Amino acid sequence: MPRPSQIDAQRKRLLPIVCQVFSELGYRRTTTAELARRCHVRENILYRLWRDKRAMFLAAIDDIFQSRVDRWNQILAKRPTPRQAVEAMVAYEAKHQGEFGFYRVVFTALVEADDPEIRKAITTMYQRFHTRIQDMIETNRELDQKTPGISSDATAWAIIGLATVSNIIRELKLLRPRQREEMFARTAQYLIQGDSR
């Protein structure tokens, strides 16, 4: 028998680096040469782990979603009540939104949405985020007597929009960090609970 394959292990090892490079440069600007350089391997080794550059990008999209969800679960685990959960999430996102430049992956994926596989990956990602946020809003509202005039569905989309613009504000330094955090937190609160505190 030959030596056992370590392809899976290496894929797992290099994926975070691949994610980071795509997050810095987006899809088109990222070159396979740069990916290899940052991973400290040769290009053809990357091509043994993934069929082509697009497969590397798709893997990055999935990993970004997965690690974000893991992070959320981590935060939610420590907050017993829905109210605490929402508040912790809003506070966390207000602060860390856009920290790793993942939005560059998402934005460049959207521009490549004529590619069926990329479209599917990014569509699934948005749907999952939306569902998760909407669930959180609903469980939170069930315990509240007064409900804002906006459906949980629309509210979840508005929150995603707010997160997106928050990324852009961070990137372009349109607000100072404190102002940006406050803007996100207050508006999110208002949307979710009809209350800006």
Place this chain on the structure above:
Amino acid sequence: MPRPSQIDAQRKRLLPIVCQVFSELGYRRTTTAELARRCHVRENILYRLWRDKRAMFLAAIDDIFQSRVDRWNQILAKRPTPRQAVEAMVAYEAKHQGEFGFYRVVFTALVEADDPEIRKAITTMYQRFHTRIQDMIETNRELDQKTPGISSDATAWAIIGLATVSNIIRELKLLRPRQREEMFARTAQYLIQGDSR
């Protein structure tokens, strides 16, 4: 005397086509060959009108902002009261948001924001949009007795976020057109006037 230059006239003539191509493909995917093809001229003619591809892109960014502002002014001219103005704007944007794919220009510009000129162009564009929207919200609120708990500044950013996510929803067909329009209109109303009608 030689024949008079028609460079300005031709720049003006070709710019809408250049805008459209960048709106379809974003910055990196747009090739100068494709631009020339769509303009029905040779590449070197484009290079006589603009210094390089980036200059073509910068011109497109400005033109997109300008034509949007013109459109808004057109709409606002017909609405005497601030209330009517806001309602007309919301209705218009709910319907036409993302129609021409301009968001691809904006998103790819953001990914190129390490280039100082592109960063400046896109930063200025966001600031101008924000100011304009904030003004509109404020004049509208002055006439209203009850005011929502969110500052006009934050509200304007939230509206931009809502518009952005509305573009994404359209692109990925995450909602049917009617649902998307309703989502935008109701949420925008709620943000601006604290009322979802």
Place this chain on the structure above:
DNA sequence: GCATATAGTAAGTATTCACTTAATATACAT
């Protein structure tokens, strides 16, 4: 008509990029 600068044609160039190939070295089961 003539001088002159613009408009347009066609081909080319240097570089970059995704992806490949050929070769050698290495590790593991038997």
Place this chain on the structure above:
DNA sequence: ATGTATATTAAGTGAATACTTACTATATGC
């Protein structure tokens, strides 16, 4: 030890791309 598939190295390839150059045609003021 040996066979066999994996790991790594290094060089290469064809296509695409931003931008250029050399040349011809044309319009305009005198």
